[in-house]
Amino acid sequence: MLDAIARLRRFNRAVTREVGALDTSFLGRGRPLGMARVLQLVQPDGTDVALIRDRLALDSGLMSRFLRSLEREGLITTASDPADRRRRIARLTEAGREEMAAYDTIGRDSAARIIARAGSRAAEVVAAMDLIATLLNRDxxxxxxxxxxxxxxxxxxxxxxxxxxxxxxxxxxxxxxxxxxxxxxxxxxxxxxxxxxxxxxxxxxxxxxxxxxxxxxxxxxxxxxxxxxxxxxxxxxxxxxxxxxxxxxxxxxxxxxxxxxxxxxxxxxxxxxxxxxxxxxxxxxxxxxxx
CATH class of the missing domain: 3.40.630.30 (Gcn5-related N-acetyltransferase (GNAT))
Structure with missing residues (x-):
């Protein structure tokens, strides 16, 4: 039997492959996973760019490149917070909301297919995923x-x-x-x-x-x-x-x-x-x- 560390690394490789973490076009929408995650965290009424960066543990340079790309696509806008000029606020555009809806539909369909593979053990698998995700998100x-x-x-x-x-x-x-x-x-x-x-x-x-x-x-x-x-x-x-x-x-x-x-x-x-x-x-x- 493989030891716990080897089993965890096997799990990491399986998840990386399954979720398309290495794809240049995550879920077939034309942008990598990191950029898609940034887009997913932008709210229509505005989200502090620093909060998104901290949530995803991105360095400032990569975060800036993602934001510029999303702005060029017309999916978000960014502007200084009138109440605090040091803060930048990102907001979804109408096109951004439509893109998020597309991501949500494709993502839910993909998740449903994965869960269906478990058959009669689906509830057990989902409970295991809850445990792992809660542990990883503890901080x-x-x-x-x-x-x-x-x-x-x-x-x-x-x-x-x-x-x-x-x-x-x-x-x-x-x-x-x-x-x-x-x-x-x-x-x-x-x-x-x-x-x-x-x-x-x-x-x-x-x-x-x-x-x-x-x-x-x-x-x-x-x-x-x-x-x-x-x-x-x-x-x-x-x-x-x-x-x-x-x-x-x-x-x-x-x-x-x-x-x-x-x-x-x-x-x-x-x-x-x-x-x-x-x-x-x-x-x-x-x-x-x-x-």
Whole structure:
């Protein structure tokens, strides 16, 4: 059996070939992969050129050449930011939006063909790809505020409820509904809802809602399987505690279940202590943390 390093290098070679990383015409659209990735990161309403360069780890000279080529094709425009002349903003043109739509169609068709090769193991293969991509994107993972009723937030909440039903004996499917009837309490100025993003995949969430005065409750902490073991749950808890401090909250509470052993270990390791019960099933453990 090949060792782990040899297997990883084999995987890298296979991916390089399959995605066309060495093609001069990525997906048959007449430009290499690097230039196509730059185009894909430009938003119609504008994207900071420095952010694109950092996201793709490109040197300034290569980034400039890509931008000039895309401008000559009429796919983007670049201009100084009126609010900060040191920043340059790239924007998609109408032709650029059409080109992006073509890339998206071809890319989705190509991805579907690859997944179809896996046959009955497709779900297993996709889960493995999620794990690898989340690991590789670990340094670019971002936690951002979100509305609790967006499709991405609802997907996170559904996964969270599914896990409760699977792991907590007292949790029954009928206990949970979406959209969440309490969603208004997770919106500013009352509360907060945060999503962790790995590229364009939501891989975690956590929320905060007011209880009484300067007391608030942390709810819905969830991390995607592919992102576990990387410290994301701790980062989400730190982020929501920071939000609570900014809202002048002095005491946090949460309820959980003893079956969720990983979550309990995290809470106890980060200063949460037992408090009196304040909710019912499926919770059987109640904690608090002064800020």
């Amino acid at each position: 670019q993972l971002a936690i951002r505020p979100a509305d609790p009723d967006t499709p991405e937030a609802l997907a996170c909440l559904q996964a969270y409820f599914d896990e409760l039903v699977a792991r907590v004996p007292a949790a029954q499917p009928g206990m949970f509904s979406l959209p969440d009837p309490q969603s208004d309490s997770y919106r500013p100025p009352q509360g907060r809802f945060l999503i962790a993003w790995s590229d364009d995949l939501p891989v975690g969430c956590v929320s905060l809602r007011p209880l009484d005065g300067a007391v608030a409750e942390v709810k819905r902490l969830w991390v995607h399987d592919s992102a576990r073991g990387q410290g994301l749950a701790r980062r989400l808890m730190t982020a929501i505690e920071d939000e609570a401090r900014a809202m002048r909250v002095s005491l946090l509470k949460l309820d959980t279940n003893s079956a969720l052993t990983e979550a309990l270990a995290l809470y106890r390791a980060t200063g949460w202590t037992a408090t009196a019960p304040y909710t019912g099933l499926p919770a059987d453990t109640w904690l608090e943390k002064p800020l």
